[in-house]
Amino acid sequence: MTTKPEELPPVSRTAVGVAGLRALESGRPDRLFEDPYAGAFFRAGQALFSAEERGDGLGRVFAEQVAVRTRFFDEFLAGADQVVLLAAGLDTRAFRLDWPEGARLFELDLPDVLEFKDSVLATQSAEPRCERVVVPVDLRDDWPAALRAAGFAPGRPTAWLAEGLLVYLDYDEAARLLTDVTALSAPGSRISFEHRPQADRDGLLQRARAVANGSSVTSLWKGGLGGTAPEWLTEHGWRPETYSRAELAAGYGRPSEDPASGGFVTGVKNPS
Template identity: 75%
Template sequence: MGRTAVGVAGLRALESGRPDRLFEDPYAGAFFHAGRAIFEGEQERHRGLGMVFAQQVAVRTRFFDDFVSGGHQTVLLAAGLDARAFRLDWPDGARVFEVDLPDVLAFKETVLAEQGARPRCERTAVPVDLRDDWGAALRNAGFAPERPTVWLAEGLLVYLSRDEAERLLTGVTEMSAPGSRISFEHRPDGERDGLLERAREVGGEVTALWRGGLAGDGPEWLAAHGWQPETVTVAELAVRYGREPLDITRGGFVTATR
């Protein structure tokens, strides 16, 4: 079970408990409590990282909730402990595919079963390493490449090398019918992003795993491969959602339509 997935679940639980919450995730607390032993001996460092990322995770979750809403075929790449299939309203006949490592999905299934959770759509877990032939695994699970798809890569690309990120997005592009959409984080300052720099000051196993992804080139890569990208910053979204804007990053999110 990954530290990142458990840590993000903890931040989603904190946000869900606020009276002015941007979203409500009734399963986040259960995920965090079931996996919190992974932070044994590093509680202070974990709290430090949480303070750095709390606002960004809250805004990100709300933004991506809105982005996938209404999708009839949605693929969550590195789905982690996200519970969108269980907590969002989906249109009739909607299918959601959750792609992640087998151990992550097994942990997730155990906690959801204990909570008596029931998905609000047709949900399919696809246990596969995204460095392997995940496309074949997705198609074998019932994914229909001829249908427009909503793709979400939340908190993923920074953990991939540039080659790995390009290979992943090339696979997404090849399976995206016209009308498909995609979204992921965008940091125009790349490694010099203020949020990432502050997180590295806290340090730990999580930041040591970062490999940069596409750095600040996500929109350009998408445009060169047949997508029409747009970007929005965390600061802009924070104001839209009634929160104080983050002043340490120009980063945000890219969305694109094919």
């Protein structure tokens, strides 16, 4: 039985809105990326949103962030031959990016989310460009065991992506997730996720909270590691590097309206 959009959990429903923003970006002549499947996801799930929510208020807040984030993470994953997407949601990188021969990409998310996703992709006759392995699992459960059972090779360097995830976890939950990632990561593995060094003073978060319907998203945020991600990674055997979203946006030809908008962190696993 196919999962209906209204059966998705609240956090997962935000992925439908993000897909809509990816579709809008893909339609721009100066687009930073192209996602040919994003529009199908939004059309399939747009009934989740009220007329007010389908307005441009919250979308305008997040449009630049989603465009820059997607492009940055696309570039981060380039050339990787073992990839794990944590809370993959409606990510379509397995279908739209070029991958090295033999690349394997693991998508971890709740069973209902992956079922909805695959039902929409089937209507588009989408074919992955790498070996795509779907792992239905709750990240609050023993997801490392599920990942290994699906064929993940812990001795092989891995590119880990936690896109749009950690903000929905509290500090302890985020640290526990990343501790599991660290235990599964061979030297040379890489990880990336959003980084907001100013925490609650972050311009993006402030603007989202100010929008009339912003509470539908902001009420779900727990903050993740806050501004301590680089320190956490260093303490756990990673070599971190941070990136300003405003500087990336300028480099992509999209000068940011909000310089205090956080950015991203990457880490490379040091030799043991």
